[in-house]
Amino acid sequence: MVDSLPETMMAAGYDAPGGPEVLRLEELPVPRPAPDEVLIKVAFAGVNRPDVIQRMGFYPPPPGASPLPGLEVSGTIAALGEGVTAWLPGQKVCALAPGGGYGEYCLVPAGHCLPVPAGLAMDEAAALPETLFTVWHNVFERGYAREGETLLVHGGTSGIGTMAIMLAKHFGLTVIVTCGGASKCAAALAIGADHAIDYKAQDFVAEVARITGGKGVEIVLDMVAGDYVPRNLQCLADDGRHITIAVQGGLQASVSMVEIMRRRLTMTGSTLRPRSDAFKALLAQEIREVAWPLVENGKLRPIMDQTFALADADQAHARMEAGSHIGKIVLKVG
Known part of the structure; x- marks a missing residue:
């Protein structure tokens, strides 16, 4: 499955910190999953305040995380790292990511994924994990x-x-x-x-x-x-x-x-991003047991503000900084 992946992908990144205008599309290698990781082919990525702070240069990614912004995604499992048995290629998931959501493919610890139930749109799924x-x-x-x-x-x-x-x-x-x-x-x-x-x-x-x-x-x-x-x-x-x-x-x-x-x-x-993978996996497990049923039965849906193309990530950040949004801003990636 890993061998069938493309070599490169498009992503929204930046060379140096600054305003929203520093974000631009770039071509990067498609990452490969390490043990206990999954590679997600991203459909949508949530835009969050920490992404803006990172772009400004004040919130560096934790060691080993992708330098790309993006802390939550929805999509399909594209490849499995060694030891992953809870997911199958092609499954629809949303996930809390350590970074890298602003790319066509994103690496995520397998334990940080949640299944996307029938009836939940993929843009909505991307807007759930971080919040x-x-x-x-x-x-x-x-x-x-x-x-x-x-x-x-x-x-x-x-x-x-x-x-x-x-x-x-x-x-x-x-x-x-x-x-x-x-x-x-x-x-x-x-x-x-x-x-x-x-x-x-x-x-x-x-x-x-x-x-x-x-x-x-x-x-x-x-x-x-x-x-x-x-x-x-x-x-x-x-x-x-x-x-x-x-x-x-x-x-x-x-x-x-x-x-x-x-x-x-x-x-x-607290801040969530620096916490250990094991902590986040336990948190995901509790959410899946106690709160995720509200998503599965349709009682809990995110409030959606606006969707931007990946190429317009700068506009998405500008909207967030303006403070006029109500609910979640997402990027359409795939």
Whole structure:
């Protein structure tokens, strides 16, 4: 099977960090799978904020990963590495990738793949892994989310935000989101959020207090950091959990440790890409058992924004940086 692969493929890469315009098509060798890896012939690739940060030069790929951007793909299994028995050539899968999604072929650890069920379009399949893995791990594993609790999500119409709304609602949580503008608030409510706060026109701390009757929320999913952190802590109920997954508003925050002790608050956070292959495989297994049935029965679908050709990856990045998108941006590769 490996022998029948083409020698070269087209991919969207860059020579040096910079703005979206540095992305361009290039011809590269088709990679070959190592033991426990699969080679996916890519149909679609998701576009995520880490791709943009990598292109800017601030988020280098982990050792051994492809230098190409792209952390999630959908497609068909093109070749199997030694020892892979869970998949067969030709199977439709989506996968969390360590990098390399912006190419016609992408190497992925076999344990990071999920089957694409009937009824799930391949563009939608490519839009699931990165957000689903991130939200599941942070909200449900690190944040210990439970039915009946309330979750505050910043950036409610982002890829992560829309997935957090839908997944939390499926598991019985009340969801409050912040969004920039009335139209985005309306979109978040339509997706399923219980409350949407326009952070450009309202003080989200005061609004959370009003919505919760002064109690606060059990969990904050924060993608801003910086000066949002002390304000987020004001939104938390006693014994609340604060989870940071991005630092778009700044790397540093000043908080009262006395307040954390007095109110028994938990502060945590994570980045997914540097975690071990074994960790991601275990996460994929849990998602397949607990959350993937929602995909299989059609109850969970990503919110799709716009699809771009692989050759227009620069335009996809520009759209993401502009911040006007609602849901997921994907590239049509194959």
